[in-house]
Amino acid sequence: MEERKLGTMSQDTGRAPRGNARGELARVRLLEAALESFARKGFHGTSTRDIAEAAGMSPAAVYVHYPTKEQLLYELSRAGHHKVRSRMDDAVARHTEPADRLREVVREFAAWHARSQVQARVVQYEMAALDPGHAAEIAALRRDIETLMRRLLIDGHDAGVFRVDDPPMTALAILSLGIDVARWYRPGGEWSPERIGDQYARMALDLVHYAPKAPPSRRRSRSSGA
Amino acid sequence: MEERKLGTMSQDTGRAPRGNARGELARVRLLEAALESFARKGFHGTSTRDIAEAAGMSPAAVYVHYPTKEQLLYELSRAGHHKVRSRMDDAVARHTEPADRLREVVREFAAWHARSQVQARVVQYEMAALDPGHAAEIAALRRDIETLMRRLLIDGHDAGVFRVDDPPMTALAILSLGIDVARWYRPGGEWSPERIGDQYARMALDLVHYAPKAPPSRRRSRSSGA
DNA sequence: ACGGTTTCTAAGCGATCGCTTAGTTTCGGA
DNA sequence: TCCGAAACTAAGCGATCGCTTAGAAACCGT
DSSP states (O other): OOSSOOGGGSSOOSOOOOOOTHHHHHHHHHHHHHHHHHHHHOTTTOOHHHHHHHTTSOGGGHHHHOSOHHHHHHHHHHHHHHHHHHHHHHHHHTOOSHHHHHHHHHHHHHHHHHHTHHHHHHHHHOGGGSOHHHHHHHHHHHHHHHHHHHHHHHHHHHTTSOOOSOHHHHHHHHHHHHHHHHHHOOTTSSSOHHHHHHHHHHHHHHHTTOOOOSOOOSSOOOOOOO | OOSSOOGGGSSOOSOOOOSOTHHHHHHHHHHHHHHHHHHHHOSTTOOHHHHHHHTTSOGGGHHHHOSOHHHHHHHHHHHHHHHHHHHHHHHHHTOOSHHHHHHHHHHHHHHHHHHTHHHHHHHHHOGGGSOHHHHHHHHHHHHHHHHHHHHHHHHHHHTTSOOOSOHHHHHHHHHHHHHHHHHHOOTTSSSOHHHHHHHHHHHHHHHTTOOOOSOOOSSOOOOOOO
16 A cells, blocks of 8 residues: 555645535545556656546546646645655654654655655656646745755754764755655565665664764763764 | 767667768767757657757658667667766776775766766656666666675675675665765756765765774774674 | 768658537535 | 536547658768
8 A cells, every 4th residue: 555545635725625525536536546647657658548547537527626637746746745744844843852853754754755655756756747836836845854854964963963074965865865765666575664764764873973972881982072 | 068978879779880970970969859858858758859859850850860769768778877887897996995996986876977967867767768678678787786786885794894784775775875866966056076976975985884994093993793 | 973872851640648618417405 | 306516428629749751952982
């Protein structure tokens, strides 16, 4: 399966309130069909007839629910970006220590790109097909994500637990690790999303030279922080 | 600019020897036009008329030189993959120490994905549009690259200079770092391809916990390897 | 300077594209 | 039980797709 289903799509995009129930179901079926097809063949490689057929409808039925093919992509991209951002925000809120925050954020981020690989592919690799207005809105969400990651690194640096030469580039690199999972991951392989999340969280801590300082049980002592 | 130009494309793909000179120039112009368009709008988002226009020819002229649009993609993908692989092979050959090899290979790999971003985008993100036969050939090249990276990590581990929990996953992660550069890099930004190469090489060494062992100046002693 | 080959274009083929129109079926509330 | 709204389909519009055909122009070895 693919994580939680799309149903209801977090919040309305600001459009028509519509009838309900039956139409809502059709709308979700169309989103799911479009998602699968966009992920597999790309936005431009997918025809509206592909989507309609996968959703079990006639080609014209698509346009009862969505004004354009691009609107389907936009809603999928928007929902996916919101999902990722809120998962990261939640992970930050669950902890206070910079290292715990970074570990959990990266774990969530990388694991999501595996577990929801189909959605993640569309989120990460179909942005170029968005309308300019929609693209700008999505770009803002992506800036949030990048800003959050930079903030984590700087907080860890300021707390003296991370050592980072170039925080912006390191933030980008850590995000790259997670994003690229959507490209190579295949479900049913030897690595579970959770395993990937754990390993990638560890790697992120390696990249910031994290060295726990609190209880110096019987390890080497660190002479200074900076 | 975009690294070395495409001219002559390393070696023939096995097809017609053709006339020469004038046709060769037209063929290169078409490859360059297709490359730019595939990178910007994707294979399916590019029409043969786009390519012809960008190359300054009529739509029909494309088919004098290439039998299908997919053949253009295949030759670009093939040339790009060969380029990457040979750069990595050369970097390995220039050194003997595992750490030097890894550093140079990652440096080349990451810097190439920035410097030749247009080509790298097509190489990394348009594989799904290849014919099955062509895709299989390209997949073999990609396996070479992944195998080389794993080999480097295992050699470093065996030499006792790297510590790697999961070599296959770490190899994948290091490649991910470089590959994803093709997605986010924009020329003219604050980071040069060389800077990116240097930083990413450093990060790769962090991921394998590289600690130079030779002169144990006044550092902590490592008790054992495994 | 001529003949054969290569390169190129104008025109267009059938297929498919995103999307619309006109009209039918299905549904839930009064 | 009936009615207006919502959901749906059959058919098809004009545009564009990848690619082909027929024939004109440019080129090169002799």
